[in-house]
Amino acid sequence: MLKIKNLHVKADGKHILKGVNLEVKFGEVHSIMGPNGSGKSTLAQVLAGRPGYEIVEGEVWYKGEDLLELAPEERAREGIFLAFQYPVEIPGVANTYFLRAALNAQRKHRGEREIEAGEFLKLVKEKAAMLKMDTSLLSRPVNEGFSGGEKKRNEIFHMAVLEPVLGILDETDSGLDIDAMKVVAEGVTSLRSPDRSFIVVTHYQRLLDYIVPDYVHVLSEGRIVKSGDKSLALELEKTGYAWANKG
Amino acid sequence: MLENRLIPHGEKLADYAARLELTRDDFSRNWLNEVQFTAAEVIKEKGFPHSKLESWEFSQVRKVLSDTYNGSNPQVSREQISEAMNKPLARTGLPSLVFVNGSLDPEFSDLQGLPEGLKLIPLAKLAQYTDVYDWVRSSWVAGGQEKFFKGLNLMLTRDPAVLYAEPGLKIKQEIQILFLSAGSTGDRLIVNPGTFLFAGEDSEVSIVETHISLDENKYLTNAHTMISGRKNSVVKHVKVIAENSQAFHLGCIRADLESGTSFKTHTIVRSGKIVRNEVDTALNGENAGAELYGLYLAEDTQHVENSTCIEHNKPEGISREHYKGILNDKSRAVFRGRIVVAEDAQKTDSKQNNNNLLLSRDARINSKPQLEIYADDVSCTHGATVGQLEDEKIFYLQSRGISLQEANALLIRAFGNEIISRIDSEPLRLVLEEEILSAVAGK
Numbered sequence: 175m176l177k178i179k180n181l182h183v184k185a186d187g188k189h190i191l192k193g194v195n196l197e198v199k200f201g202e203v204h205s206i207m208g209p210n211g212s213g214k215s216t217l218a219q220v221l222a223g224r225p226g227y228e229i230v231e232g233e234v235w236y237k238g239e240d241l242l243e244l245a246p247e248e249r250a251r252e253g254i255f256l257a258f259q260y261p262v263e264i265p266g267v268a269n270t271y272f273l274r275a276a277l278n279a280q281r282k283h284r285g286e287r288e289i290e291a292g293e294f295l296k297l298v299k300e301k302a303a304m305l306k307m308d309t310s311l312l313s314r315p316v317n318e319g320f321s322g323g324e325k326k327r328n329e330i331f332h333m334a335v336l337e338p339v340l341g342i343l344d345e346t347d348s349g350l351d352i353d354a355m356k357v358v359a360e361g362v363t364s365l366r367s368p369d370r371s372f373i374v375v376t377h378y379q380r381l382l383d384y385i386v387p388d389y390v391h392v393l394s395e396g397r398i399v400k401s402g403d404k405s406l407a408l409e410l411e412k413t414g415y416a417w418a419n420k421g
Numbered sequence: 422m423l424e425n426r427l428i429p430h431g432e433k434l435a436d437y438a439a440r441l442e443l444t445r446d447d448f449s450r451n452w453l454n455e456v457q458f459t460a461a462e463v464i465k466e467k468g469f470p471h472s473k474l475e476s477w478e479f480s481q482v483r484k485v486l487s488d489t490y491n492g493s494n495p496q497v498s499r500e501q502i503s504e505a506m507n508k509p510l511a512r513t514g515l516p517s518l519v520f521v522n523g524s525l526d527p528e529f530s531d532l533q534g535l536p537e538g539l540k541l542i543p544l545a546k547l548a549q550y551t552d553v554y555d556w557v558r559s560s561w562v563a564g565g566q567e568k569f570f571k572g573l574n575l576m577l578t579r580d581p582a583v584l585y586a587e588p589g590l591k592i593k594q595e596i597q598i599l600f601l602s603a604g605s606t607g608d609r610l611i612v613n614p615g616t617f618l619f620a621g622e623d624s625e626v627s628i629v630e631t632h633i634s635l636d637e638n639k640y641l642t643n644a645h646t647m648i649s650g651r652k653n654s655v656v657k658h659v660k661v662i663a664e665n666s667q668a669f670h671l672g673c674i675r676a677d678l679e680s681g682t683s684f685k686t687h688t689i690v691r692s693g694k695i696v697r698n699e700v701d702t703a704l705n706g707e708n709a710g711a712e713l714y715g716l717y718l719a720e721d722t723q724h725v726e727n728s729t730c731i732e733h734n735k736p737e738g739i740s741r742e743h744y745k746g747i748l749n750d751k752s753r754a755v756f757r758g759r760i761v762v763a764e765d766a767q768k769t770d771s772k773q774n775n776n777n778l779l780l781s782r783d784a785r786i787n788s789k790p791q792l793e794i795y796a797d798d799v800s801c802t803h804g805a806t807v808g809q810l811e812d813e814k815i816f817y818l819q820s821r822g823i824s825l826q827e828a829n830a831l832l833i834r835a836f837g838n839e840i841i842s843r844i845d846s847e848p849l850r851l852v853l854e855e856e857i858l859s860a861v862a863g864k
Contacts, residue, residue, distance in 0.1 A: 222820050225812070250822035262817040266835025275831070276821035283822070315835075332821065 175200045175371055176221075176241075176340060181232035183213075183220055190216045192396035193232070198340070201368040205382055205407065206375045208393035209415040214375045215259055217393065218344040221373070222256035223249050236340070250276070251283035253339030257329035257346050264316040269328070270298055272316055273335055280336060301334040305361045323354035330361040341365070342373045347381040359384030379411040427457070427576055428492030431608045434573070435486060438464050453544065456561050456575055463572035481695050481724050485669055490641065491608035492577060494522050497601075501635045502529055505601045509856040510663050510691065511633055513848045515597040521635070522602050523612045524580045538590035539626060542583040553585050553619045556649050560677065570671045574613045574645040581615025581645075584628065588621030588651070595627040595657070595846045604638030604668065616646040620654040620682075627657035629849055634665035646674040650682035652706065658686040659844055661853070664693035666721070672698040680706025680735070687844055688744075690717035690725050691857055697726040704731070704738040704766075715744035716840040718861055719752030719784070726755040733766040733796075742773040745840050747833060747861050748784035758803070759791040766796045773803040778810065778836050834858040 176198040183191035190213045198204050208214050220227050221234065223246035234241040241249060264272065278288045289297070302309055305327055317325050326346055333341055343362065347355050362372065362385050374385055382390070382404060390406040391398045394415065400406065429437045443461050447454075502521060505511060506529065516534035518541065519526045535541060547554045561575060582598050600614045620626050632642055642664060650656045656676075664670050670693045678684050688698050702711045711731060719725045731740045746754045756775045777786040788805040810832050818828035837858050844850045 224816055224820075245825070246816060246819035247822050247824050247828075250820055256820050258817065258820075262813050264814055264817070264832070264835065266838050267831055272818070272821070272823075272831070275827065276818075276823055279822040279824065279827070336821065 175237060177233075177235040179233045179235075181220075181234065182230040183216060184228040184230050185216065185226060189230070190396055191220070194393070194396070194398060196391065196398065198371050198373065200371055201366075202389065203366065203372045203374065203385065203387045204389045204391060205387040206373060206391050206393050207377065207379070207407065207410060210377070212393045213396045214377075214393050215344050218256060218342045218373065218375050221342055222246060222254060247279070251280045255333050255336055255338035255341045257326075257333060257341065257343045259344040259346075259348065261317050261325040261329055263318045263320075265318050267316055268313050269316050270294075270312045273298065273332060276332075277336060298335060301331055304334065304364060305331050306357050307331055322349040323351065326350055327354065327358055327361075330358050334361060334365060337365075339369065340371050340373070342375070344375050345377060346374070347376055347378060352380075355381060356384055379407045382407045429490040429611060430493075431489050431491050433486065433489055437490070441465055452548075452558060456558065460572040460575035463568050464576065481697070481726070484695060485641065485671070488609045488639075488641075490611045491605065492611050494524070495603045495605060495610060497521055497603050497635055501603065502526065502601060505633055505635050506599065508633055510631055510661055510852060511599055513597055513629070513852050515595050515629070515846070515848055517597040517599050518582055519599045519601065520580070520582065520614060522610070523578065523600070523614050525582070535596060536592050536594035538587045538592050538624070539596065540585045540587070542585055544581065544583065547583060550585060552621070553583065556619060557583070557617055557647070560647055560649070560675070570643050571645060571673050573611075574615065574643050574673070577611065577613040577643075578615040578645065579613075581617055583617045584619065584626075586618070586620045586624040586626035586654075589623045590621075591625040591655075592627070593625070595629060595849065598628060598630040600630065600632045600642070600644070601635050602632070602640050602642055602664070602668070603635040604640030604665075606638055609669075610640040612640055612642050614642065614644045616644075618646075618648045618656065618658070620648070620650050620656045622651040623653050624651070625655040627846060629659040629661065629846065631661040631663065632670060633663050634668060637665050637667060639667045641669040641671065644670070644672040646672070648674070648676040648684070650676065650678040650684050650709075652679045653681035654679075655683045656685070657845060658684075659689065659846070659849060660687065660698070661689045661691065662693055662696055662698065663691040664696070666692065666694055668693050670696045670698070674698070674700045676700075676702045676711070678702065678704050678706065678709040678711060681708050682706070683710045685712040685843075685845075686714070687840070688715040688717075688727060689841075689853060689857065690715075690719075690727075691860070692718070693723065693725075695724045697728070700727075700729045702729075702731050702740070703734060704740070705734050707735045708737045709735070710739045711741075712843075713740070713742040713744075714840050714843055716837055716857070717744070717746045717754055718857060719746065719754050720749040721752060722750070723752045724754075725752070726757070728755075728757040730759040730761065731771070733760070733762040733769040733771065735763075735765060736767045736769070738766060738769050740769075740771045743840065744775045745836065746775075746777040746786060747780065747837060748777065748786060749780040749861075751781070751783040753785045753787075755787045755789075756805075757789045757791065760793070760801060760803070762794045762796050762799055762801065764795040767798045769796060769799040769801065771799070771801040775805040776836075777805075777807045778833065779807060780809070780833075833861055837861065
């Protein structure tokens with residue numbers, strides 16, 4: 175489903191990703207771990223199409239298409255979803271209004287009809303309930319005045335409504351207490367399916383107790399230096415990342 | 422004949438002012454004449470705009486003053502009026518009074534539809550309403566930032582909309598005053614609309630005045646709005662300026678508020694070649710509240726100025742001011758917000774904000790807050806911002822599947838909606854959201 179081949183990315187002249195190779199199949203959950211500055215967030219954001227990054231070399235194939243050719247909204251409509259590390263506040267735009275516009279843009283792209291108001295309301299209430307999300311947050315402007323935890327949960331809420339093919343979680347657990355993290359993790363886990371894949375970018379292992387990955391990769395200085403299964407995460411918790419920076 | 426001498430005939434305003442050789446005797450027929458005489462003095466001696474005029478940009482004054490003006494009334498067909506009334510901004514569905522080039526049109530006006538307790542008083546009958554009469558006579562020539570053009574309005578207004586809200590009555594139904602104007606391809610026509618709203622003690626009233634063009638020709642709307650909020654009244658006022666791309670609009674709004682009044686006014690500038698609108702609000706009694714909101718849109722080479730002054734003259738007054746601008750192309754806007762807190766006005770609570778969104782490199786905004794505080798126990802804050810649409814917000818929307826164009830539109834709408842959403846009248850709010858924000862966000 176996703177094939178990243180020898181990806182080199184620069185930002186502000188700095189060479190951040192130095193040849194990343196990764197393959198993700200349908201239904202798999204891959205975790206990307208690594209020390210700060212290793213390029214984890216960069217990888218997540220480049221996949222989503224954030225401007226400001228220079229693709230120096232390499233290819234990314236998504237569902238057989240050249241992903242790097244597509245604009246961010248096209249990638250989203252093709253089923254890629256990025257849960258932001260720092261979700262953006264958008265005063266004046268209601269959470270539900272924006273989500274409905276997004277959902278309709280995606281449905282239109284897929285040749286489906288637009289969702290009706292009643293249907294949509296039912297859908298969001300269902301997903302909000304699943305995430306134990308206060309429904310008053312639905313009509314508020316996107317992320318405005320939300321606490322850190324509420325913002326992160328809102329990201330997962332968006333993902334639940336949009337039902338992507340590839341969900342990329344960029345340090346979703348950072349800034350969350352254990353209870354909030356559990357709710358978020360449960361939300362993600364409930365979305366797991368054979369047709370859907372996840373890339374979970376995280377610094378700490380604890381999230382992976384709740385979103386159990388199929389594969390764990392360690393990104394260090396712009397390259398994946400080790401891959402394994404979920405036990406690798408537990409190892410890392412014991413040993414830390416220092417070893418990964420050598421060589 | 423006096424009437425003829427009072428109207429400009431294809432002359433520059435400076436020449437018109439110079440030739441106003443009028444004596445007291447010319448103005449002896451009635452009280453209105455007295456007002457006009459005072460206006461003549463103002464025009465001749467006190468207020469001719471000059472280069473040192475701080476209150477607005479002289480380059481724009483020069484443009485207005487360099488045209489030749491004619492005060493006559495153009496021929497306007499019934500079809501033209503119908504068409505203008507069908508324009509989105511006019512189609513609020515609210516009961517409307519229709520003025521064509523400053524004169525009431527009884528045929529198109531919904532005189533029977535005025536809500537219970539709200540009276541439209543013709544000038545000839547004004548003396549029957551003592552309170553209103555006293556107020557109009559004394560306030561009509563009161564100060565104001567721009568004396569010359571106000572003086573001109575006093576001189577030339579023939580048929581102002583004088584509205585009286587009876588004391589004690591809470592009038593929930595909003596009414597619309599449509600000022601429709603036609604211009605000329607020769608001398609610029611001058612139209613002098615007047616709106617006087619007297620809200621009696623304990624009354625509640627809500628009006629919108631909308632200025633729309635009947636054609637694409639040249640004219641100057643020189644508008645004057647006066648509002649008296651008597652004790653504990655609740656007054657809501659919205660002014661919509663949507664003149665054609667050749668038209669000038671100079672507007673002056675003056676509100677005097679007694680104790681306990683609650684006043685909310687919106688100035689929405691949609692279009693016009695040169696637009697300058699003043700809003701002066703005086704809180705003359707304790708515990709009065711004033712909210713001044715503005716949204717101005719400017720594109721091409723339009724020039725829009727909003728100049729406000731809030732006077733806190735008594736204690737415990739609250740004022741909230743928020744003006745926002747969306748500028749594109751090579752347009753220019755000026756915001757001047759003056760707040761004066763008198764020595765007596767302890768416990769004044771005032772907040773002022775001006776935010777501007779620039780959609781092009783060449784658009785320019787000049788934002789000038791001016792606080793004059795003479796009391797010592799007050800809370801006054803102010804702020805101003807200028808910026809573009811934020812990349813971060815745009816990417817966030819795109820990452821959810823919303824196109825770049827739609828993302829821009831959403832963000833622009835959100836920006837402007839902060840002001841429009843504060844209008845209480847739902848029909849008016851919907852019309853404004855649709856027309857104004859679609860227009861801007863379509864780019």
